Amino acid sequence: MKLLSALLLLTAISAGTRSSAQPPSFLNLRLSSKVSLQTALIKINNKPATYTDLLKIADTGILKVEVYSKKAALEFVDKNEAKNGLVLVTLHKKHFPVYAQKKDGAAFVTNEKGDTMFCKNLVPPAINGDTSSAEWNRFLMQKLNPQAPADNSSPAGIYYVDIMFTVNTDGSIANLTVLEDPGYGTAAEVRKLMSQSPAWKTGLCDEMPVKFYQRQRITFVVTER
Known part of the structure; x- marks a missing residue:
């Protein structure tokens, strides 16, 4: 029987990412x-691999991990x-562009015209202004169907849906993009989820509202026993 749980993770494009030297987090599940x-036959992008090879993969590079008895x-x-x-591991073929990044304590944001703006103080957008991600996770728990992959006959595994969207200066969202679809109904479930998104508190660049490109990751986990 497959038992499903959902890991509700927030990844903002301006936030720091895990070091590639760290093993992927799914190895803890x-x-x-x-x-x-550690003993199963492993294939990464359909090529034979080892458990040691798994340890070298960054979380952000993984699209899905499928586990077959x-x-x-x-x-x-x-x-x-x-x-x-x-164990079949599929890596991302695509990468999102970087629209906001931090360097030496300052932030740089790319606006809709492609111009780079320097921000001494950057406040990313957030639901109800909550930058801790608690409101985002609450939204997922209320609206997301974590059973989506199991409902679509997925094997045990982990399925990452990376999305990017624009948070407008009025707090509305637009231009939702799914980087790649890991399948089993997960991308469709995330699109449905985001159609129900509440208004966000807009991002601020030195206290000035700016259109912000927001990146999030939603993780579906299917466990089998």
């Missing part, structure tokens, strides 16, 4: 009681290869 990531793995590989299960 037990996705299947039937498959050990011995029986299910026979659909993809032969009996000998499937004996310890199969």
